[in-house]
Amino acid sequence: MPDASHALVRDIKEARPDHPVLSVIAQRWSPRSFADRPVEPEKLRQVLEAARWAPSSFNEQPWRFLIATKDDPEAYAQMLSVLNEKNQQWARQAPVLILSVAKTTFSRNDKPNRHAWHDVGLAMGNLLAQATALDLFVHQMAGLDPEKAREVYAIPEDFEVVAGAAIGYLGAPDDLPESFQKSETKARSRRALTQTVFEGTWGETAPLVDDEDHA
Ligand SMILES: Cc1cc2nc3c(=O)[nH]c(=O)nc-3n(C[C@H](O)[C@H](O)[C@H](O)COP(=O)(O)O)c2cc1C
Incomplete structure (x- = not known):
């Protein structure tokens, strides 16, 4: 995508907040088009590290992540297969896919952790902010088959799949199937x-x- 149209999309998508907010909040959005460019492993470590330092109830840190990059096509195809068909149509462009998983019980006493999903969301919020600061984009996905993920990855019973996410550099709206293009510039x-x-x-x-x- 030429730089000019890239800048145009960024401008359209930037939040117009009623009160000033941090630039990593205003400049984040969820694209469906990702550039055909790998994400540097050090940047991936940084976004995951940001997630790691999120707060959590009793410091349980209920978040876990499964990750697949296009460097390993088999592992990538496996994660893609967990997503629903509609998400697969665009997410297949992204160089990195992750699944967030919540531990639903406290390790200290095995009691249910009512805030597990909340805290996974906080970790994802950190991940999103760090990604935005590194000029990476993230698009989260509820549209997946959690039971298939459990099977494919042998996820234990006291863990639940929360969401998927595609990560990468911004791509051109034109590279998407037509049905997805309009929302890319809305x-x-x-x-x-x-x-x-x-x-x-x-x-x-x-x-x-x-x-x-x-x-
Ligand atoms: C938990 C969660 C699940 C989502 N699931 C999907 C999904 O399955 N497919 C999709 O295209 N977008 C999905 N989205 C993206 C939202 O539609 C998007 O974040 C919302 O419209 C706001 O747009 P913005 O992120 O660009 O500000 C999801 C977002 C979140 C946080």
């Missing part, structure tokens, strides 16, 4: 804070974020 949007942050009673906008209160 501006991102979010529900307003006024509909998200409540105070006192459910559904009552907190004055802190009420537009009229701080206009």
